[in-house]
Amino acid sequence: PTYVPRNFRVLQMLDSTTVQFAWDPPLSSDEINIRGVLKAYQIEIFRLDDPVKSRLVISDILPNQTWTTVFNAPPNADVGAHIRIETERYFGPTSPVIQFPTREGRPGPVTNLRGVPYTSNGIFLLWDPPDETNGVIIGYQIDYKPIESIASQPGIDQPSILLRDDTRRNYLLSxxxxxxxxxxxxxxxxxxxxxxxxxxxxLTTNLSLAPSKPTFTVTHRGQTFFNISFDPTIMTVPGSLYFVQYKENDKDDQANFKTSYTVSNDRTIFVNGLEAGKIYTTILVASDGIQAETKSDPQMVSTLNKDRAPRVINSPWFIGLIIAIVVLIIVFAIVCGIMKRKGGKYSVQDKEMLHGPSGYGDNDGKFSEYYRAPSDVSIKHSHISLHNGDDRDSMAEFNDEKDRSRFTEDGSFIGQYGRDDKRHTNLVKYDENDGFPNEYQNDDQGKYLSHL
Structure with missing residues (x-):
């Protein structure tokens, strides 16, 4: 046959391993391609990452069916599937592969399970993860019970033990x-x-044996608690259960021992509810879980004293204050560095104002007495005069002979710049002795002290 079923598809996923498929029935015009009698349909399903080993074949699907349900599909995987017809003697070509994911399912069995009798009432179990996880392993479940015959079913008398650690590979039944x-x-x-x-x-447990004497160390202490740790593997006959007995070390030695919680798989016991600054007599007890118990040598364990006053150095406000001081020191250092780098740099005018008129004219003694230090007022007046006056500086504007005395021979201007209605400026020399102005009558000085 050359006929290929059309429109092969997934109808729905019922669960992690159950899938419903559907396809279109052949038309009357397809009989020429079937080339015989349609006997059945055949579906193959497989994992895309391992199509050879995971291949599953579903045969004997009736020729008049247009859908079917496939069980035992690979869970938690990317799956491929195709369909073909079967005649009396031959198989037809397969349809194009359709791909779809399946849901997470229940895992396969764990591998390499083994156990060792541990003391007289324990079994130490070890195992490896399953080969077919079918999802994400979140833990393990252990069931056990004593058996009298091979037909007995475990997990009836004892509740299941749930281990929620997916990395756990061992457990001690005690x-x-x-x-x-x-x-x-x-x-x-x-x-x-x-x-x-x-x-x-x-497995069969051992005969009853008393555990060897245990030893322990104090790993951590606080004001109201302490921790002890121990290692059963160094004991000749380890115990199945361990607990701590402790009491306050009073003067009369009349206090009763208190008992901590019991552990079997842990190697640390936490003793709390104590008083600060007290000494406690502490004993580790190893038990076979039935009646035999062996005690360690007692140790004196003291709790920490209470702080009489809160430690300021650990206070949040103190830490914040220290940080603020450090930041201020850094900022101050940066500012000082900037000021030092800019040291001695100031404007020439500020320097002139600081030293006064005496700083000018030292090299020229003729006219030093006429020096007038620049000021903001004079600068402003100069700007006003320039802006308000006529910007056409021409001698024609001063055609009067008497006004020509305002200019020197080279045409330089020493008088008022502008018309007569402008502001007048008088330059007067003050006597150095009495501070009063003196009148000068000679012609040379009149050139410089003329009324403008």
Whole structure:
């Protein structure tokens, strides 16, 4: 046959492994391409990243069907599928591959599950993650129970143990009966649920043995608590359970011991609810979980004293004050650096005003007495005179013979610039002795002291 089913498609995803497909039926004109009797349809489904090993073939789909449901599709994967027809003797060509993702599913069984009897009432379990995660592993589930026969089902008498750490690869089952056979099963978990097929082992616990004497160290102390740590692996016969007994070290030694919480898989015990500045007699107890207990040598552990006054150095306001002072010092240093770099640089006019008229005319003693320091007022008057006067400086404007005395031989102007209605300026020499003006009658001085 050369006929290829048309419009092969996914109708819907029912769950992580169940998919519904549909296609169009053949037309009467397609009989020439079928070349025989249409016996069935065949669908192949596979993972796109591993099409050979994951290939799943669904056969014997009736020829009059136009849709079907496929189970056991690869979960949490990018999946491909195609369809073809089957006649009495041959298969037709496959349709184009359609691609679609599947949802997260339940994982496969964990691998390499093993266990070791631990003391008289414990089993230490180890395992590896499943080969088929089918999603994101979020933890593991452990079920166990004593068995009397192979037909007994575990997980009935004891509640399931849920480990919410996906990196966990071991666990210590404690508080078991000595010399008893247990069936243990471990499942991986995703958000959908635990493994459908658990990994199972059966182990017998040891005879009852008293644990060896434990040792511990104080790892951290506070005003109302302290932590102790221990290592069961250095003990000849480790315990299944551990707890701390402690009491205040009073003078009469009449205080009763208090007991902390019990741990089995942890290696640290946190003792709190204590008083500051007190000394406590502390003992670590190792137990087989039934009745045998072994105590460590007592240690004197003291809590920290209360601070009589708050430490100012750790106060937020003090830290903020220090930061503000440092910032101000930095700003002050920058300003000083800028001022030092600009030192000695000021305007010439400020320098002249500072030294006064005596700073000018030292090299020319003839006319130093006529020096008048520049000022803002004189500068402003000069600008006013220039703007208000006629900008055509011509000798014709001064055609009167008597007015020609205003100019020198080279035409330089020493008198009033402008018409007679302008402001007059008198230049008068003051006597250096009495500070009063003197009248000068000679002609040479009259040239400089004339009324303008």
């Amino acid at each position: 508080s078991l009966n000595p010399d008893t056979k247990y069936r243990v099963q471990v499942r991986a978990r995703t958000s959908v649920g635990p493994s459908i097929s658990p990994a199972i082992i059966e």
